[in-house]
Amino acid sequence: MKDAPLNIQLLLTGNEIMSGDTVDSNSALIAQRFGEAGLGVYRKVTVGDDVALLRAELSDMATKADLIIVNGGLGPTIDDLTAEILAAVAGVPLQEHPQAVAHLQQWCAKRNLQLDDANLKQSMLPQGATVVDNPIGSAVGFEMTVGRCRIICTPGVPNELAAMLGPIAAELAAHAPQGLGRSIVRLQTFGLGESTAQQIISDAVPNWPSEVELGFRAGAPQMEIKLSIANAADRDAQRHCRETLEGLFGDHIIGEGDTLLAYRVLELLRERGASLTTAESCTGGLIASMLTRIPGSSQGFHAGFVTYSNAIKQSVLGVNAQTLADNGAVSEDVVREMALGALQRSEADYAIAVSGIAGPDGGTEEKPVGTVWLAWGDRHTIRTRSLVWPVDRALFQTMLAAAGLDMMRRFLLGIDAEPRYFAQRQAR
Amino acid sequence: MKDAPLNIQLLLTGNEIMSGDTVDSNSALIAQRFGEAGLGVYRKVTVGDDVALLRAELSDMATKADLIIVNGGLGPTIDDLTAEILAAVAGVPLQEHPQAVAHLQQWCAKRNLQLDDANLKQSMLPQGATVVDNPIGSAVGFEMTVGRCRIICTPGVPNELAAMLGPIAAELAAHAPQGLGRSIVRLQTFGLGESTAQQIISDAVPNWPSEVELGFRAGAPQMEIKLSIANAADRDAQRHCRETLEGLFGDHIIGEGDTLLAYRVLELLRERGASLTTAESCTGGLIASMLTRIPGSSQGFHAGFVTYSNAIKQSVLGVNAQTLADNGAVSEDVVREMALGALQRSEADYAIAVSGIAGPDGGTEEKPVGTVWLAWGDRHTIRTRSLVWPVDRALFQTMLAAAGLDMMRRFLLGIDAEPRYFAQRQAR
Numbered sequence A, B: 001m002k003d004a005p006l007n008i009q010l011l012l013t014g015n016e017i018m019s020g021d022t023v024d025s026n027s028a029l030i031a032q033r034f035g036e037a038g039l040g041v042y043r044k045v046t047v048g049d050d051v052a053l054l055r056a057e058l059s060d061m062a063t064k065a066d067l068i069i070v071n072g073g074l075g076p077t078i079d080d081l082t083a084e085i086l087a088a089v090a091g092v093p094l095q096e097h098p099q100a101v102a103h104l105q106q107w108c109a110k111r112n113l114q115l116d117d118a119n120l121k122q123s124m125l126p127q128g129a130t131v132v133d134n135p136i137g138s139a140v141g142f143e144m145t146v147g148r149c150r151i152i153c154t155p156g157v158p159n160e161l162a163a164m165l166g167p168i169a170a171e172l173a174a175h176a177p178q179g180l181g182r183s184i185v186r187l188q189t190f191g192l193g194e195s196t197a198q199q200i201i202s203d204a205v206p207n208w209p210s211e212v213e214l215g216f217r218a219g220a221p222q223m224e225i226k227l228s229i230a231n232a233a234d235r236d237a238q239r240h241c242r243e244t245l246e247g248l249f250g251d252h253i254i255g256e257g258d259t260l261l262a263y264r265v266l267e268l269l270r271e272r273g274a275s276l277t278t279a280e281s282c283t284g285g286l287i288a289s290m291l292t293r294i295p296g297s298s299q300g301f302h303a304g305f306v307t308y309s310n311a312i313k314q315s316v317l318g319v320n321a322q323t324l325a326d327n328g329a330v331s332e333d334v335v336r337e338m339a340l341g342a343l344q345r346s347e348a349d350y351a352i353a354v355s356g357i358a359g360p361d362g363g364t365e366e367k368p369v370g371t372v373w374l375a376w377g378d379r380h381t382i383r384t385r386s387l388v389w390p391v392d393r394a395l396f397q398t399m400l401a402a403a404g405l406d407m408m409r410r411f412l413l414g415i416d417a418e419p420r421y422f423a424q425r426q427a428r
Helices: A026-036 A051-064 A082-090 A098-110 A117-123 A158-174 A194-204 A232-252 A261-272 A286-292 A310-317 A321-327 A332-346 A393-413 A420-424 B026-036 B051-064 B082-090 B098-110 B117-123 B158-174 B194-204 B232-252 B261-272 B286-292 B310-317 B321-327 B332-346 B393-413 B420-424
Strands: A008-013 A043-047 A067-071 A094-096 A124-126 A130-132 A141-146 A149-154 A183-190 A213-218 A222-229 A253-256 A276-280 A301-307 A350-356 A371-378 A382-388 B008-013 B043-047 B067-071 B094-096 B124-126 B130-132 B141-146 B149-154 B183-190 B213-218 B222-229 B253-256 B276-280 B301-307 B350-356 B371-378 B382-388
Touching: A008 A026, A008 A051, A026 A067, A026 A158, A043 A051, A051 A067, A051 A082, A051 A149, A082 A094, A082 A124, A082 A141, A082 A149, A094 A098, A098 A117, A098 A130, A117 A124, A117 B194, A124 A141, A130 A149, A149 A158, A183 A232, A183 A393, A194 A213, A194 A222, A194 A232, A222 A232, A232 A253, A253 A261, A261 A286, A261 A393, A276 A286, A276 A332, A276 A393, A286 A301, A286 A393, A286 B286, A301 A310, A301 A332, A301 B310, A310 A321, A310 A332, A310 B301, A310 B332, A321 A332, A332 A350, A332 A371, A332 A382, A332 B310, A350 A393, A371 A393, A382 A393, A382 A420, B008 B026, B008 B051, B026 B067, B026 B158, B043 B051, B051 B067, B051 B082, B051 B149, B067 B158, B082 B094, B082 B124, B082 B141, B082 B149, B094 B098, B098 B117, B098 B130, B117 B124, B124 B141, B130 B149, B149 B158, B183 B232, B183 B393, B194 B213, B194 B222, B194 B232, B222 B232, B232 B253, B253 B261, B261 B286, B261 B393, B276 B286, B276 B332, B276 B393, B286 B301, B286 B393, B301 B310, B301 B332, B310 B321, B310 B332, B321 B332, B332 B350, B332 B371, B332 B382, B350 B393, B371 B393, B382 B393, B382 B420
Parallel strands: A008 A043, A008 A067, A067 A149, A276 A301, A276 A350, B008 B043, B008 B067, B067 B149, B276 B301, B276 B350
Antiparallel strands: A043 B043, A094 A124, A130 A141, A141 A149, A183 A222, A183 A253, A213 A222, A301 B301, A350 A371, A371 A382, B094 B124, B130 B141, B141 B149, B183 B222, B183 B253, B213 B222, B350 B371, B371 B382
């Protein structure tokens, strides 16, 4: 091993990336996982599925890099060229790799599929290549060393790449002494914007310790805050920074690592042996879907109602016709009756209800697109709140489904303080 | 102008992209806008904010490309290096550019801000550079020609880039006659794998016309098949290929462009003035969520039921206790009663019902994880089918929700032929 950092480069291939049809998130994933292992990516090159171009790029890169991750082009179709290119650059023929054939056979058998020629193409690997296991997909990864450069070829399908990266990063980290003291704490938050969070931290901590790198990753609906240190000696500083963040953002922190709001809510329900139901209008089943995506959700979630029309709000949830006539479907009284109706129909312990105007149509001067009423609580206490969150339909549904789960999380934890987004998103 | 396509390359800079903290969507935006103007991007390179690396990359690229779009590094901070690098590569000094200064003064005045030194750095451009207007941000773009290569430097802030790209793409298109004949047909399919589709095409059309580029984009749940031609003269060949695909895949084609299954189902319902309801167990609200993500879905979708537990299947949908006891929740009789119950409760015209074992737990020898029963139909006819689709929980839910929508699409269209995935995914 050298002491200098490894020169790691990425070669991404795919016409769909070059055309802009697909946004490449794979290279960010690789950089993140490598970063967590203390390894930096030096350069990345992206080209379409073109033999001459790919070959020139890989040849050139292999003379400069210590390690190349090739991503994409492992599939069964004629525009999947990676094995062919690597063989050409290494100056070896393609040959059927028994381990890859066995993997394909198992993969097809498990799915009751016939192994066809197109699939079998995926077992033709450069002579001398080593198989890298793909626990999810049909195409195995493979690697070989050309000159002094190690080349690892990985699949373009994001979840297959993700599954393969863990072991690769771990193995590299074990050989990268600079990575050994590295430690990252990731905190999941909901209801904070990146620039707001940055401003609050800057105001509160003018002299942020330089040894603790602060990072943000804004997603929808959650935002991650990351505290990275490069040396084990800085763990105290990292812990101190974490306490500072907990002090500043407190109840906006959902949990550590990859914790999702739905996971946290189900965890809190499980601790109480309790169950939750949902009555959704504008979020249209998304809260239920977020909950049921979590393995084991059946313990805490038995019933959800998507009640889009007024007639269904009445017949399925027992919302009063007069309440609808007097207040409209997007109103405090209706959303409260939806929550109570769902509790009664499902015999669940807790309920979330949402009714709003997701757009693009349906807004009025009094209730513009983005207006929503939320209700949450139990048989004894139903709380309600109106917000205005005027973003596009899909984002509106995502943020409001998450807000419903967040209010349930706060209710279960007994947090009475209002989240920041209540003030930011309140109706005028 | 040459007749060969322009060799267009992108150079992206930014530590936040290299670390994976930010996913680069700018290069997709550039490629899309250029694609619409008939221009392809040939290659892109991404590096961090490092003087030596950026300079080497830009020098090398300028000897090969006709046009380089540099993105990022125009801001006011010390890690914004683009102007300095371009000056070095062109062999000219940086100098204050009056038009850039004027832009900054106006920008600051409009916002009641003081023009400071950090901002003024943004007016230091390579001698001889031409300003490219930035209608949104403080940093102007700029361009110059080095050797035979035209280099345009653009801001990394996405909405500033977007505002600048329109005029650039329009000007390039006006000088790119080769782009005028470009045409792309995209077909959305469900139930075909990439390798199956490729195999079927290879078998049926051994001599695929080289002027019609065939591309696949496998997503979950849909797969896109793309037919691209570079010249208007090849439109007949493109049309012919399209007819071939329609002959081969027929009822697996959902529609053109970006058509989603849920959109197509809602469209068919609208044509009939009819409505649909859902009764979901293992898909947990995902079908409802896919439907309600589409604007205007309230016309055809009023009610959805997520009935996860047996008790709720009985109380909410009226499934018979005896049917559950005799067959278990994942059974033909239960899923039929779920569909009928949902039709009755919602007064909808059509229903989809799903009950299955999403995993990772809950499988048995007789009904392993991935087993599912689907029901679809109307008051007169309920059809049912069992499939085994053993993939991870999230993908299972996505594919089965889509399969439910696909069966409803086929039912509404009166397609009796079984889709390919029925044979591939059948229970043993």
